[in-house]
Amino acid sequence: MEKYYSEGTGRTPTIIFDAQGKLEISGRSIPENAIAFYNPVFEWLTEYPKHAPSHTExxxxxEYFNTSSSKCILDILRKLELLSEYDKSVLVKWHFDEGDEDMEESGNDFKSLINVNIELVMK
Amino acid sequence: MAEKEDVFPQEQQVFLYAKKISQQNDISPEQLAQEYKNLTANYEKLLNDAKVITNISDRLQNRLNVANEKLNFANENIQANAKLIEEKNTQLRDTISELIQTKISQKASTIVLFAAIGLFIISELFLDPIVERYVGKNFWLGVLLKGSIALMLRPIDLLVEWYLMRDARSRAKNEIK
Known part of the structure:
Protein backbone atom coordinates (compact mmCIF):
# COMPACT_ATOMS: atom_id res chain seq x y z
CA MET A 1 0.00 0.00 0.00
CA GLU A 2 1.37 3.41 -0.97
CA LYS A 3 2.17 6.11 1.51
CA TYR A 4 -0.22 9.04 1.67
CA TYR A 5 1.29 12.48 2.10
CA SER A 6 -0.26 15.92 1.99
CA GLU A 7 1.85 19.00 2.59
CA GLY A 8 0.35 21.36 5.16
CA THR A 9 -0.66 24.93 4.35
CA GLY A 10 -2.02 27.80 6.42
CA ARG A 11 -5.47 26.23 6.10
CA THR A 12 -4.81 22.50 5.81
CA PRO A 13 -2.86 20.10 8.01
CA THR A 14 0.16 18.01 7.10
CA ILE A 15 -0.90 14.40 6.68
CA ILE A 16 1.63 11.55 6.72
CA PHE A 17 0.18 8.05 6.52
CA ASP A 18 2.99 5.57 5.91
CA ALA A 19 1.09 2.23 5.94
CA GLN A 20 3.71 0.89 8.37
CA GLY A 21 1.53 1.71 11.36
CA LYS A 22 2.38 5.38 11.79
CA LEU A 23 -0.23 7.96 10.84
CA GLU A 24 0.07 11.63 11.66
CA ILE A 25 -2.15 14.67 11.15
CA SER A 26 -0.66 17.96 12.32
CA GLY A 27 -1.14 21.67 11.93
CA ARG A 28 -4.23 23.73 11.25
CA SER A 29 -7.37 22.34 9.64
CA ILE A 30 -9.65 25.06 8.32
CA PRO A 31 -10.11 24.07 4.65
CA GLU A 32 -12.85 25.83 2.72
CA ASN A 33 -14.11 22.48 1.51
CA ALA A 34 -13.33 19.97 4.25
CA ILE A 35 -14.88 16.93 2.59
CA ALA A 36 -12.95 17.57 -0.66
CA PHE A 37 -9.74 17.79 1.34
CA TYR A 38 -10.39 14.72 3.51
CA ASN A 39 -11.93 12.46 0.84
CA PRO A 40 -8.54 11.03 -0.30
CA VAL A 41 -7.77 10.39 3.39
CA PHE A 42 -11.05 8.46 3.81
CA GLU A 43 -10.32 6.44 0.67
CA TRP A 44 -6.84 5.62 1.93
CA LEU A 45 -8.18 4.64 5.36
CA THR A 46 -10.87 2.43 3.82
CA GLU A 47 -8.13 0.31 2.28
CA TYR A 48 -5.74 0.56 5.23
CA PRO A 49 -7.19 -2.12 7.63
CA LYS A 50 -6.53 -4.86 5.05
CA HIS A 51 -2.84 -3.90 4.77
CA ALA A 52 -2.17 -2.53 8.25
CA PRO A 53 0.40 -4.09 10.61
CA SER A 54 -0.79 -5.56 13.93
CA HIS A 55 -0.53 -2.20 15.69
CA THR A 56 -1.18 1.32 14.43
CA GLU A 57 -0.31 4.55 16.16
CA GLU A 63 -3.39 23.58 16.49
CA TYR A 64 -6.88 24.56 15.37
CA PHE A 65 -9.71 23.03 13.32
CA ASN A 66 -13.09 24.20 12.09
CA THR A 67 -16.49 22.56 12.60
CA SER A 68 -16.44 20.72 9.25
CA SER A 69 -13.02 19.33 10.08
CA SER A 70 -14.33 18.06 13.43
CA LYS A 71 -16.86 15.95 11.50
CA CYS A 72 -14.06 14.68 9.25
CA ILE A 73 -11.92 13.82 12.29
CA LEU A 74 -14.89 11.85 13.67
CA ASP A 75 -15.13 9.97 10.37
CA ILE A 76 -11.37 9.25 10.43
CA LEU A 77 -11.68 7.87 13.95
CA ARG A 78 -14.66 5.76 12.87
CA LYS A 79 -12.55 4.32 10.04
CA LEU A 80 -9.87 3.48 12.61
CA GLU A 81 -12.49 1.65 14.71
CA LEU A 82 -12.73 -0.85 11.85
CA LEU A 83 -9.15 -2.02 12.52
CA SER A 84 -10.48 -4.09 15.43
CA GLU A 85 -12.57 -6.11 12.96
CA TYR A 86 -9.25 -7.24 11.47
CA ASP A 87 -7.86 -8.05 14.97
CA LYS A 88 -5.50 -5.11 14.76
CA SER A 89 -4.91 -2.65 17.58
CA VAL A 90 -4.81 1.12 17.32
CA LEU A 91 -3.69 3.84 19.67
CA VAL A 92 -4.64 7.46 18.98
CA LYS A 93 -2.44 10.10 20.61
CA TRP A 94 -4.32 13.39 20.83
CA HIS A 95 -1.73 16.14 21.43
CA PHE A 96 -2.63 19.51 22.90
CA ASP A 97 -0.66 22.49 24.16
CA GLU A 98 -0.36 23.07 27.89
CA GLY A 99 -3.25 25.32 28.90
CA ASP A 100 -5.20 24.70 25.70
CA GLU A 101 -8.35 23.46 27.42
CA ASP A 102 -10.42 23.64 24.22
CA MET A 103 -8.18 21.16 22.41
CA GLU A 104 -8.03 18.94 25.49
CA GLU A 105 -11.83 18.92 25.81
CA SER A 106 -12.20 18.17 22.11
CA GLY A 107 -9.94 15.15 22.61
CA ASN A 108 -12.13 14.04 25.50
CA ASP A 109 -15.27 14.51 23.39
CA PHE A 110 -13.87 12.26 20.66
CA LYS A 111 -12.76 9.79 23.32
CA SER A 112 -16.30 9.57 24.70
CA LEU A 113 -17.76 8.88 21.29
CA ILE A 114 -15.30 6.57 19.57
CA ASN A 115 -14.51 2.99 20.46
CA VAL A 116 -10.77 3.40 19.98
CA ASN A 117 -8.02 3.81 22.55
CA ILE A 118 -7.39 7.59 22.66
CA GLU A 119 -4.59 8.96 24.82
CA LEU A 120 -4.43 12.67 25.58
CA VAL A 121 -0.87 13.95 25.46
CA MET A 122 0.02 17.39 26.82
CA LYS A 123 2.90 19.01 24.88
CA MET B 1 -15.54 28.92 -6.36
CA ALA B 2 -16.28 25.18 -6.45
CA GLU B 3 -19.50 24.05 -4.82
CA LYS B 4 -18.95 22.98 -1.23
CA GLU B 5 -19.39 19.26 -0.73
CA ASP B 6 -21.61 17.87 2.00
CA VAL B 7 -19.75 16.69 5.12
CA PHE B 8 -22.61 14.28 5.91
CA PRO B 9 -22.67 11.99 2.82
CA GLN B 10 -23.27 8.76 4.79
CA GLU B 11 -25.99 10.32 6.92
CA GLN B 12 -27.61 11.65 3.75
CA GLN B 13 -27.61 8.13 2.30
CA VAL B 14 -29.21 6.75 5.47
CA PHE B 15 -31.89 9.42 5.31
CA LEU B 16 -32.67 8.79 1.61
CA TYR B 17 -32.84 5.04 2.21
CA ALA B 18 -35.18 5.52 5.22
CA LYS B 19 -37.36 7.83 3.13
CA LYS B 20 -37.58 5.20 0.39
CA ILE B 21 -38.54 2.51 2.90
CA SER B 22 -41.21 4.75 4.44
CA GLN B 23 -42.83 5.14 1.02
CA GLN B 24 -43.01 1.40 0.36
CA ASN B 25 -46.37 -0.24 0.99
CA ASP B 26 -45.33 -3.85 0.38
CA ILE B 27 -42.83 -4.11 3.21
CA SER B 28 -43.26 -6.83 5.85
CA PRO B 29 -43.60 -5.89 9.54
CA GLU B 30 -40.40 -7.88 10.33
CA GLN B 31 -38.38 -6.00 7.70
CA LEU B 32 -39.91 -2.72 8.82
CA ALA B 33 -38.90 -3.48 12.42
CA GLN B 34 -35.34 -4.25 11.25
CA GLU B 35 -35.16 -1.09 9.19
CA TYR B 36 -36.52 0.90 12.13
CA LYS B 37 -33.82 -0.62 14.37
CA ASN B 38 -31.11 0.33 11.85
CA LEU B 39 -32.51 3.84 11.56
CA THR B 40 -32.57 4.22 15.36
CA ALA B 41 -28.92 3.10 15.56
CA ASN B 42 -27.94 5.57 12.84
CA TYR B 43 -29.99 8.29 14.50
CA GLU B 44 -28.23 7.64 17.82
CA LYS B 45 -24.84 7.89 16.09
CA LEU B 46 -25.86 11.10 14.36
CA LEU B 47 -27.25 12.57 17.60
CA ASN B 48 -23.98 11.80 19.43
CA ASP B 49 -21.96 13.27 16.57
CA ALA B 50 -24.17 16.38 16.62
CA LYS B 51 -23.61 16.80 20.38
CA VAL B 52 -19.82 16.55 20.02
CA ILE B 53 -19.71 18.78 16.94
CA THR B 54 -21.91 21.38 18.68
CA ASN B 55 -19.63 21.35 21.74
CA ILE B 56 -16.55 21.74 19.54
CA SER B 57 -18.22 24.46 17.51
CA ASP B 58 -19.21 26.38 20.67
CA ARG B 59 -15.64 26.19 21.94
CA LEU B 60 -14.31 27.37 18.58
CA GLN B 61 -16.79 30.26 18.60
CA ASN B 62 -15.76 31.14 22.13
CA ARG B 63 -12.10 30.97 21.11
CA LEU B 64 -12.76 33.26 18.16
CA ASN B 65 -14.72 35.60 20.40
CA VAL B 66 -11.85 35.79 22.90
CA ALA B 67 -9.40 36.38 20.06
CA ASN B 68 -11.69 39.08 18.67
CA GLU B 69 -11.97 40.80 22.05
CA LYS B 70 -8.16 40.73 22.39
CA LEU B 71 -7.88 42.16 18.88
CA ASN B 72 -10.38 44.92 19.66
CA PHE B 73 -8.53 45.75 22.87
CA ALA B 74 -5.20 45.84 21.03
CA ASN B 75 -6.80 48.00 18.32
CA GLU B 76 -8.14 50.45 20.92
CA ASN B 77 -4.66 50.61 22.46
CA ILE B 78 -3.09 51.23 19.06
CA GLN B 79 -5.59 54.02 18.34
CA ALA B 80 -5.03 55.61 21.79
CA ASN B 81 -1.25 55.38 21.27
CA ALA B 82 -1.56 56.83 17.77
CA LYS B 83 -3.54 59.77 19.21
CA LEU B 84 -0.93 60.27 21.92
CA ILE B 85 1.87 60.10 19.35
CA GLU B 86 0.03 62.64 17.19
CA GLU B 87 -0.35 64.98 20.18
CA LYS B 88 3.33 64.58 21.14
CA ASN B 89 4.29 65.10 17.52
CA THR B 90 2.32 68.37 17.40
CA GLN B 91 3.95 69.48 20.67
CA LEU B 92 7.36 68.58 19.28
CA ARG B 93 6.69 70.45 16.03
CA ASP B 94 5.55 73.52 18.01
CA THR B 95 8.63 73.35 20.26
CA ILE B 96 10.96 73.00 17.27
CA SER B 97 9.17 75.88 15.58
CA GLU B 98 9.55 78.06 18.71
CA LEU B 99 13.20 77.05 18.99
CA ILE B 100 13.86 78.02 15.37
CA GLN B 101 11.97 81.29 15.92
CA THR B 102 14.12 82.07 18.99
CA LYS B 103 17.35 81.20 17.18
CA ILE B 104 16.34 83.34 14.22
CA SER B 105 15.36 86.26 16.50
CA GLN B 106 18.76 86.05 18.17
CA LYS B 107 20.49 85.96 14.81
CA ALA B 108 18.39 88.85 13.54
CA SER B 109 19.15 90.88 16.70
CA THR B 110 22.87 90.29 16.22
CA ILE B 111 22.64 91.41 12.58
CA VAL B 112 20.60 94.47 13.58
CA LEU B 113 23.11 95.29 16.34
CA PHE B 114 25.91 95.33 13.78
CA ALA B 115 23.67 97.35 11.44
CA ALA B 116 23.05 99.83 14.28
CA ILE B 117 26.77 100.16 14.97
CA GLY B 118 27.31 100.68 11.21
CA LEU B 119 24.54 103.29 11.03
CA PHE B 120 25.94 105.05 14.11
CA ILE B 121 29.40 105.24 12.58
CA ILE B 122 27.97 106.43 9.24
CA SER B 123 25.86 109.01 11.10
CA GLU B 124 28.77 110.31 13.18
CA LEU B 125 31.32 110.33 10.38
CA PHE B 126 29.32 111.34 7.32
CA LEU B 127 25.79 112.54 8.10
CA ASP B 128 26.59 114.89 11.06
CA PRO B 129 29.15 117.00 9.09
CA ILE B 130 26.72 117.26 6.13
CA VAL B 131 23.78 118.31 8.37
CA GLU B 132 26.01 120.80 10.23
CA ARG B 133 27.19 122.22 6.97
CA TYR B 134 23.66 122.89 5.68
CA VAL B 135 21.59 123.69 8.79
CA GLY B 136 24.23 124.65 11.35
CA LYS B 137 24.69 123.17 14.84
CA ASN B 138 21.10 122.37 15.78
CA PHE B 139 20.72 120.01 18.81
CA TRP B 140 17.07 119.06 18.14
CA LEU B 141 17.72 118.34 14.48
CA GLY B 142 20.56 116.00 15.51
CA VAL B 143 18.24 114.23 17.97
CA LEU B 144 15.55 113.94 15.28
CA LEU B 145 18.04 112.49 12.77
CA LYS B 146 19.46 109.95 15.23
CA GLY B 147 15.95 109.15 16.49
CA SER B 148 14.86 108.45 12.88
CA ILE B 149 17.85 106.15 12.41
CA ALA B 150 16.99 104.39 15.70
CA LEU B 151 13.36 103.96 14.58
CA MET B 152 14.59 102.33 11.38
CA LEU B 153 16.19 99.55 13.44
CA ARG B 154 12.88 97.83 14.31
CA PRO B 155 11.71 97.46 10.64
CA ILE B 156 15.20 96.25 9.74
CA ASP B 157 14.97 93.71 12.60
CA LEU B 158 11.54 92.50 11.34
CA LEU B 159 12.80 92.34 7.75
CA VAL B 160 15.90 90.34 8.67
CA GLU B 161 13.81 88.02 10.85
CA TRP B 162 11.28 87.50 8.05
CA TYR B 163 14.05 86.76 5.56
CA LEU B 164 15.76 84.29 7.89
CA MET B 165 12.43 82.57 8.69
CA ARG B 166 11.64 82.20 5.00
CA ASP B 167 15.08 80.75 4.45
CA ALA B 168 14.63 78.31 7.37
CA ARG B 169 11.19 77.19 6.11
CA SER B 170 12.52 76.66 2.61
CA ARG B 171 15.38 74.53 4.00
CA ALA B 172 12.93 72.52 6.15
CA LYS B 173 10.73 71.87 3.09
CA ASN B 174 13.73 70.66 1.08
CA GLU B 175 14.74 68.34 3.93
CA ILE B 176 11.23 66.84 4.01
CA LYS B 177 11.34 66.32 0.21
Missing part, protein backbone atom coordinates in the same frame (compact mmCIF):
# COMPACT_ATOMS: atom_id res chain seq x y z
CA UNK A 58 -2.14 7.67 15.06
CA UNK A 59 -0.97 11.12 16.10
CA UNK A 60 -3.28 14.11 16.04
CA UNK A 61 -1.25 17.23 16.62
CA UNK A 62 -3.71 19.93 15.65
Missing amino acids: VIFNL
Whole structure:
Protein backbone atom coordinates (compact mmCIF):
# COMPACT_ATOMS: atom_id res chain seq x y z
CA MET A 1 0.00 0.00 0.00
CA GLU A 2 1.37 3.41 -0.97
CA LYS A 3 2.17 6.11 1.51
CA TYR A 4 -0.22 9.04 1.67
CA TYR A 5 1.29 12.48 2.10
CA SER A 6 -0.26 15.92 1.99
CA GLU A 7 1.85 19.00 2.59
CA GLY A 8 0.35 21.36 5.16
CA THR A 9 -0.66 24.93 4.35
CA GLY A 10 -2.02 27.80 6.42
CA ARG A 11 -5.47 26.23 6.10
CA THR A 12 -4.81 22.50 5.81
CA PRO A 13 -2.86 20.10 8.01
CA THR A 14 0.16 18.01 7.10
CA ILE A 15 -0.90 14.40 6.68
CA ILE A 16 1.63 11.55 6.72
CA PHE A 17 0.18 8.05 6.52
CA ASP A 18 2.99 5.57 5.91
CA ALA A 19 1.09 2.23 5.94
CA GLN A 20 3.71 0.89 8.37
CA GLY A 21 1.53 1.71 11.36
CA LYS A 22 2.38 5.38 11.79
CA LEU A 23 -0.23 7.96 10.84
CA GLU A 24 0.07 11.63 11.66
CA ILE A 25 -2.15 14.67 11.15
CA SER A 26 -0.66 17.96 12.32
CA GLY A 27 -1.14 21.67 11.93
CA ARG A 28 -4.23 23.73 11.25
CA SER A 29 -7.37 22.34 9.64
CA ILE A 30 -9.65 25.06 8.32
CA PRO A 31 -10.11 24.07 4.65
CA GLU A 32 -12.85 25.83 2.72
CA ASN A 33 -14.11 22.48 1.51
CA ALA A 34 -13.33 19.97 4.25
CA ILE A 35 -14.88 16.93 2.59
CA ALA A 36 -12.95 17.57 -0.66
CA PHE A 37 -9.74 17.79 1.34
CA TYR A 38 -10.39 14.72 3.51
CA ASN A 39 -11.93 12.46 0.84
CA PRO A 40 -8.54 11.03 -0.30
CA VAL A 41 -7.77 10.39 3.39
CA PHE A 42 -11.05 8.46 3.81
CA GLU A 43 -10.32 6.44 0.67
CA TRP A 44 -6.84 5.62 1.93
CA LEU A 45 -8.18 4.64 5.36
CA THR A 46 -10.87 2.43 3.82
CA GLU A 47 -8.13 0.31 2.28
CA TYR A 48 -5.74 0.56 5.23
CA PRO A 49 -7.19 -2.12 7.63
CA LYS A 50 -6.53 -4.86 5.05
CA HIS A 51 -2.84 -3.90 4.77
CA ALA A 52 -2.17 -2.53 8.25
CA PRO A 53 0.40 -4.09 10.61
CA SER A 54 -0.79 -5.56 13.93
CA HIS A 55 -0.53 -2.20 15.69
CA THR A 56 -1.18 1.32 14.43
CA GLU A 57 -0.31 4.55 16.16
CA VAL A 58 -2.14 7.67 15.06
CA ILE A 59 -0.97 11.12 16.10
CA PHE A 60 -3.28 14.11 16.04
CA ASN A 61 -1.25 17.23 16.62
CA LEU A 62 -3.71 19.93 15.65
CA GLU A 63 -3.39 23.58 16.49
CA TYR A 64 -6.88 24.56 15.37
CA PHE A 65 -9.71 23.03 13.32
CA ASN A 66 -13.09 24.20 12.09
CA THR A 67 -16.49 22.56 12.60
CA SER A 68 -16.44 20.72 9.25
CA SER A 69 -13.02 19.33 10.08
CA SER A 70 -14.33 18.06 13.43
CA LYS A 71 -16.86 15.95 11.50
CA CYS A 72 -14.06 14.68 9.25
CA ILE A 73 -11.92 13.82 12.29
CA LEU A 74 -14.89 11.85 13.67
CA ASP A 75 -15.13 9.97 10.37
CA ILE A 76 -11.37 9.25 10.43
CA LEU A 77 -11.68 7.87 13.95
CA ARG A 78 -14.66 5.76 12.87
CA LYS A 79 -12.55 4.32 10.04
CA LEU A 80 -9.87 3.48 12.61
CA GLU A 81 -12.49 1.65 14.71
CA LEU A 82 -12.73 -0.85 11.85
CA LEU A 83 -9.15 -2.02 12.52
CA SER A 84 -10.48 -4.09 15.43
CA GLU A 85 -12.57 -6.11 12.96
CA TYR A 86 -9.25 -7.24 11.47
CA ASP A 87 -7.86 -8.05 14.97
CA LYS A 88 -5.50 -5.11 14.76
CA SER A 89 -4.91 -2.65 17.58
CA VAL A 90 -4.81 1.12 17.32
CA LEU A 91 -3.69 3.84 19.67
CA VAL A 92 -4.64 7.46 18.98
CA LYS A 93 -2.44 10.10 20.61
CA TRP A 94 -4.32 13.39 20.83
CA HIS A 95 -1.73 16.14 21.43
CA PHE A 96 -2.63 19.51 22.90
CA ASP A 97 -0.66 22.49 24.16
CA GLU A 98 -0.36 23.07 27.89
CA GLY A 99 -3.25 25.32 28.90
CA ASP A 100 -5.20 24.70 25.70
CA GLU A 101 -8.35 23.46 27.42
CA ASP A 102 -10.42 23.64 24.22
CA MET A 103 -8.18 21.16 22.41
CA GLU A 104 -8.03 18.94 25.49
CA GLU A 105 -11.83 18.92 25.81
CA SER A 106 -12.20 18.17 22.11
CA GLY A 107 -9.94 15.15 22.61
CA ASN A 108 -12.13 14.04 25.50
CA ASP A 109 -15.27 14.51 23.39
CA PHE A 110 -13.87 12.26 20.66
CA LYS A 111 -12.76 9.79 23.32
CA SER A 112 -16.30 9.57 24.70
CA LEU A 113 -17.76 8.88 21.29
CA ILE A 114 -15.30 6.57 19.57
CA ASN A 115 -14.51 2.99 20.46
CA VAL A 116 -10.77 3.40 19.98
CA ASN A 117 -8.02 3.81 22.55
CA ILE A 118 -7.39 7.59 22.66
CA GLU A 119 -4.59 8.96 24.82
CA LEU A 120 -4.43 12.67 25.58
CA VAL A 121 -0.87 13.95 25.46
CA MET A 122 0.02 17.39 26.82
CA LYS A 123 2.90 19.01 24.88
CA MET B 1 -15.54 28.92 -6.36
CA ALA B 2 -16.28 25.18 -6.45
CA GLU B 3 -19.50 24.05 -4.82
CA LYS B 4 -18.95 22.98 -1.23
CA GLU B 5 -19.39 19.26 -0.73
CA ASP B 6 -21.61 17.87 2.00
CA VAL B 7 -19.75 16.69 5.12
CA PHE B 8 -22.61 14.28 5.91
CA PRO B 9 -22.67 11.99 2.82
CA GLN B 10 -23.27 8.76 4.79
CA GLU B 11 -25.99 10.32 6.92
CA GLN B 12 -27.61 11.65 3.75
CA GLN B 13 -27.61 8.13 2.30
CA VAL B 14 -29.21 6.75 5.47
CA PHE B 15 -31.89 9.42 5.31
CA LEU B 16 -32.67 8.79 1.61
CA TYR B 17 -32.84 5.04 2.21
CA ALA B 18 -35.18 5.52 5.22
CA LYS B 19 -37.36 7.83 3.13
CA LYS B 20 -37.58 5.20 0.39
CA ILE B 21 -38.54 2.51 2.90
CA SER B 22 -41.21 4.75 4.44
CA GLN B 23 -42.83 5.14 1.02
CA GLN B 24 -43.01 1.40 0.36
CA ASN B 25 -46.37 -0.24 0.99
CA ASP B 26 -45.33 -3.85 0.38
CA ILE B 27 -42.83 -4.11 3.21
CA SER B 28 -43.26 -6.83 5.85
CA PRO B 29 -43.60 -5.89 9.54
CA GLU B 30 -40.40 -7.88 10.33
CA GLN B 31 -38.38 -6.00 7.70
CA LEU B 32 -39.91 -2.72 8.82
CA ALA B 33 -38.90 -3.48 12.42
CA GLN B 34 -35.34 -4.25 11.25
CA GLU B 35 -35.16 -1.09 9.19
CA TYR B 36 -36.52 0.90 12.13
CA LYS B 37 -33.82 -0.62 14.37
CA ASN B 38 -31.11 0.33 11.85
CA LEU B 39 -32.51 3.84 11.56
CA THR B 40 -32.57 4.22 15.36
CA ALA B 41 -28.92 3.10 15.56
CA ASN B 42 -27.94 5.57 12.84
CA TYR B 43 -29.99 8.29 14.50
CA GLU B 44 -28.23 7.64 17.82
CA LYS B 45 -24.84 7.89 16.09
CA LEU B 46 -25.86 11.10 14.36
CA LEU B 47 -27.25 12.57 17.60
CA ASN B 48 -23.98 11.80 19.43
CA ASP B 49 -21.96 13.27 16.57
CA ALA B 50 -24.17 16.38 16.62
CA LYS B 51 -23.61 16.80 20.38
CA VAL B 52 -19.82 16.55 20.02
CA ILE B 53 -19.71 18.78 16.94
CA THR B 54 -21.91 21.38 18.68
CA ASN B 55 -19.63 21.35 21.74
CA ILE B 56 -16.55 21.74 19.54
CA SER B 57 -18.22 24.46 17.51
CA ASP B 58 -19.21 26.38 20.67
CA ARG B 59 -15.64 26.19 21.94
CA LEU B 60 -14.31 27.37 18.58
CA GLN B 61 -16.79 30.26 18.60
CA ASN B 62 -15.76 31.14 22.13
CA ARG B 63 -12.10 30.97 21.11
CA LEU B 64 -12.76 33.26 18.16
CA ASN B 65 -14.72 35.60 20.40
CA VAL B 66 -11.85 35.79 22.90
CA ALA B 67 -9.40 36.38 20.06
CA ASN B 68 -11.69 39.08 18.67
CA GLU B 69 -11.97 40.80 22.05
CA LYS B 70 -8.16 40.73 22.39
CA LEU B 71 -7.88 42.16 18.88
CA ASN B 72 -10.38 44.92 19.66
CA PHE B 73 -8.53 45.75 22.87
CA ALA B 74 -5.20 45.84 21.03
CA ASN B 75 -6.80 48.00 18.32
CA GLU B 76 -8.14 50.45 20.92
CA ASN B 77 -4.66 50.61 22.46
CA ILE B 78 -3.09 51.23 19.06
CA GLN B 79 -5.59 54.02 18.34
CA ALA B 80 -5.03 55.61 21.79
CA ASN B 81 -1.25 55.38 21.27
CA ALA B 82 -1.56 56.83 17.77
CA LYS B 83 -3.54 59.77 19.21
CA LEU B 84 -0.93 60.27 21.92
CA ILE B 85 1.87 60.10 19.35
CA GLU B 86 0.03 62.64 17.19
CA GLU B 87 -0.35 64.98 20.18
CA LYS B 88 3.33 64.58 21.14
CA ASN B 89 4.29 65.10 17.52
CA THR B 90 2.32 68.37 17.40
CA GLN B 91 3.95 69.48 20.67
CA LEU B 92 7.36 68.58 19.28
CA ARG B 93 6.69 70.45 16.03
CA ASP B 94 5.55 73.52 18.01
CA THR B 95 8.63 73.35 20.26
CA ILE B 96 10.96 73.00 17.27
CA SER B 97 9.17 75.88 15.58
CA GLU B 98 9.55 78.06 18.71
CA LEU B 99 13.20 77.05 18.99
CA ILE B 100 13.86 78.02 15.37
CA GLN B 101 11.97 81.29 15.92
CA THR B 102 14.12 82.07 18.99
CA LYS B 103 17.35 81.20 17.18
CA ILE B 104 16.34 83.34 14.22
CA SER B 105 15.36 86.26 16.50
CA GLN B 106 18.76 86.05 18.17
CA LYS B 107 20.49 85.96 14.81
CA ALA B 108 18.39 88.85 13.54
CA SER B 109 19.15 90.88 16.70
CA THR B 110 22.87 90.29 16.22
CA ILE B 111 22.64 91.41 12.58
CA VAL B 112 20.60 94.47 13.58
CA LEU B 113 23.11 95.29 16.34
CA PHE B 114 25.91 95.33 13.78
CA ALA B 115 23.67 97.35 11.44
CA ALA B 116 23.05 99.83 14.28
CA ILE B 117 26.77 100.16 14.97
CA GLY B 118 27.31 100.68 11.21
CA LEU B 119 24.54 103.29 11.03
CA PHE B 120 25.94 105.05 14.11
CA ILE B 121 29.40 105.24 12.58
CA ILE B 122 27.97 106.43 9.24
CA SER B 123 25.86 109.01 11.10
CA GLU B 124 28.77 110.31 13.18
CA LEU B 125 31.32 110.33 10.38
CA PHE B 126 29.32 111.34 7.32
CA LEU B 127 25.79 112.54 8.10
CA ASP B 128 26.59 114.89 11.06
CA PRO B 129 29.15 117.00 9.09
CA ILE B 130 26.72 117.26 6.13
CA VAL B 131 23.78 118.31 8.37
CA GLU B 132 26.01 120.80 10.23
CA ARG B 133 27.19 122.22 6.97
CA TYR B 134 23.66 122.89 5.68
CA VAL B 135 21.59 123.69 8.79
CA GLY B 136 24.23 124.65 11.35
CA LYS B 137 24.69 123.17 14.84
CA ASN B 138 21.10 122.37 15.78
CA PHE B 139 20.72 120.01 18.81
CA TRP B 140 17.07 119.06 18.14
CA LEU B 141 17.72 118.34 14.48
CA GLY B 142 20.56 116.00 15.51
CA VAL B 143 18.24 114.23 17.97
CA LEU B 144 15.55 113.94 15.28
CA LEU B 145 18.04 112.49 12.77
CA LYS B 146 19.46 109.95 15.23
CA GLY B 147 15.95 109.15 16.49
CA SER B 148 14.86 108.45 12.88
CA ILE B 149 17.85 106.15 12.41
CA ALA B 150 16.99 104.39 15.70
CA LEU B 151 13.36 103.96 14.58
CA MET B 152 14.59 102.33 11.38
CA LEU B 153 16.19 99.55 13.44
CA ARG B 154 12.88 97.83 14.31
CA PRO B 155 11.71 97.46 10.64
CA ILE B 156 15.20 96.25 9.74
CA ASP B 157 14.97 93.71 12.60
CA LEU B 158 11.54 92.50 11.34
CA LEU B 159 12.80 92.34 7.75
CA VAL B 160 15.90 90.34 8.67
CA GLU B 161 13.81 88.02 10.85
CA TRP B 162 11.28 87.50 8.05
CA TYR B 163 14.05 86.76 5.56
CA LEU B 164 15.76 84.29 7.89
CA MET B 165 12.43 82.57 8.69
CA ARG B 166 11.64 82.20 5.00
CA ASP B 167 15.08 80.75 4.45
CA ALA B 168 14.63 78.31 7.37
CA ARG B 169 11.19 77.19 6.11
CA SER B 170 12.52 76.66 2.61
CA ARG B 171 15.38 74.53 4.00
CA ALA B 172 12.93 72.52 6.15
CA LYS B 173 10.73 71.87 3.09
CA ASN B 174 13.73 70.66 1.08
CA GLU B 175 14.74 68.34 3.93
CA ILE B 176 11.23 66.84 4.01
CA LYS B 177 11.34 66.32 0.21
